[in-house]
Amino acid sequence: MRVADMGTGNDAKARTGGVWHTIRRVAASDTISGLIMLGFALAGLLLANIPATAHVFEAVSEIHIGVPHTNIDLGIGHWAQDGLLTVFFLVVGLDLKQELTTGSLANPKAAAVPMACAVGGMAVPPVLFLLTVSLFSMFGPGPAGMDVVATGSAHAFADIARGWAVPTATDIAFSLAVLALFAKGLPGSIRAFLMTLATVDDLLGVIVIALFFSSLNAWYWFLGIAACAVAWAWLVRRRRVPWPAVAVIGVLAWVMMFEAGVHPTLSGVLVGLLTPAREVHGESTPRAERYKDKLQPFSALLALPIFALFATGVHFETLSVQMLLSPVVMGIAVALVVGKPVGIMLTAWLSTHLAGLKLAKGLRVRDLFPAACACGIGFTVSFLIASLAYVDTELSGEARFGVLMGSLISAAIAGVLLSRQAKRFRERID
Numbered sequence: 001m002r003v004a005d006m007g008t009g010n011d012a013k014a015r016t017g018g019v020w021h022t023i024r025r026v027a028a029s030d031t032i033s034g035l036i037m038l039g040f041a042l043a044g045l046l047l048a049n050i051p052a053t054a055h056v057f058e059a060v061s062e063i064h065i066g067v068p069h070t071n072i073d074l075g076i077g078h079w080a081q082d083g084l085l086t087v088f089f090l091v092v093g094l095d096l097k098q099e100l101t102t103g104s105l106a107n108p109k110a111a112a113v114p115m116a117c118a119v120g121g122m123a124v125p126p127v128l129f130l131l132t133v134s135l136f137s138m139f140g141p142g143p144a145g146m147d148v149v150a151t152g153s154a155h156a157f158a159d160i161a162r163g164w165a166v167p168t169a170t171d172i173a174f175s176l177a178v179l180a181l182f183a184k185g186l187p188g189s190i191r192a193f194l195m196t197l198a199t200v201d202d203l204l205g206v207i208v209i210a211l212f213f214s215s216l217n218a219w220y221w222f223l224g225i226a227a228c229a230v231a232w233a234w235l236v237r238r239r240r241v242p243w244p245a246v247a248v249i250g251v252l253a254w255v256m257m258f259e260a261g262v263h264p265t266l267s268g269v270l271v272g273l274l275t276p277a278r279e280v281h282g283e284s285t286p287r288a289e290r291y292k293d294k295l296q297p298f299s300a301l302l303a304l305p306i307f308a309l310f311a312t313g314v315h316f317e318t319l320s321v322q323m324l325l326s327p328v329v330m331g332i333a334v335a336l337v338v339g340k341p342v343g344i345m346l347t348a349w350l351s352t353h354l355a356g357l358k359l360a361k362g363l364r365v366r367d368l369f370p371a372a373c374a375c376g377i378g379f380t381v382s383f384l385i386a387s388l389a390y391v392d393t394e395l396s397g398e399a400r401f402g403v404l405m406g407s408l409i410s411a412a413i414a415g416v417l418l419s420r421q422a423k424r425f426r427e428r429i430d
Helices: 002-028 030-049 051-061 076-101 112-139 157-168 172-182 188-212 220-235 243-260 266-273 287-311 327-353 365-374 380-389 393-429
Strands: 064-066 073-075 146-148 154-156
Touching (some): 030 051, 030 172, 030 287, 076 188, 076 243, 076 380, 112 327, 154 157, 157 380, 172 188, 172 365, 220 243, 243 266
Antiparallel strands (some): 064 073
16 A cells, blocks of 8 residues: 555656646747737736626726735735736846856857847837827827827826836847747847847846836835845855745845835845855856746746736727827837837947947848847836836826737737748758
8 A cells, every 4th residue: 555655646746747847848938938928918908898807807906905014005906016027027137147147248248239239229219209209299189288198188298208118128038939939040149139138128127117116215114125135145145045034035125125115026136136146055056047947937927927917907998090099009119119129220230330349250230130120029017117107097008008019010020020031041051
């Protein structure tokens, strides 16, 4: 009986290990995880706007859950944004630490062009966004200095201009998913360029959120954040990491960030950057790399899809042509589809022709255009910034719709261009 039980236990472990291995493989696939997140985003849009489900979806997202003895009392929709998304930002922080220590960002000279392109790709979209909405305010149907949105209500140009940062972000998961789907046969240097650019873009996005979308509260909360940071850095460097204590410190860091007025998801980036990215205590792989691999399934298959579900789950009175012609939607879509590639390509040309920087061997500036179009896929961080930039629910909803439209158009254009580019590269090799 004991032998039989042991065999059954081993079989159960094998099945569990097999299931977990499959989950990790799916999460590691840029294509599959990207499509899952897109599916949840579209599901959120439909659930919030189909009459049979709209009321239930709104009721679920508005169910409030509070943390005792704190000011934290959020609806489920906000918990998806402020809580679950912290897992994604923790993965971003761990990835950034690894890249800065031993990866593509460890050698600034080699990464100089994509790093510069990340800055250019974030600088041009806000200009195009502000230009578009200002043209609407000057020549649109509303009073002078006012923009009329899809429902017919007028908003001051200054209020709409608060969304300038929405089209600055590039979604690394989606852009790499498009690359994986359509760029088979392209040299690895193009993927490395996009990876480096998107990683720096993530870092700059974090800085934008921290600087422009935080309302700082009492100073003593920052002492608490500093104490949590020191405690995390000490605990994760011990030979045997006490995970219950680490979890408590992570939660406390999140609470301190929330109470300090800094967006709490940034606590994930903070503790990620404090995790060792070199081997310690004779280990074969860096802890930042291992922790990222373990958290990736939770980020890609749980946190991001649920966030996307609620982020796009905005109810619109009507989904019509007027929505597509709204200054907010148009401004964000134009900024993502046009502004991102223009900023990246212009910076790449200036840095290689005037600044003397060099691309990877065999790459020319024009080879970067299809990947630059993929950088117009904003999605995750753009959704987050949209919800932070606009207090007005109508403007916030239209901004997220604009992100979805701009991202889908960018993905379609990038897919066509990448497949043609890959075909040319294959023909050149043959």
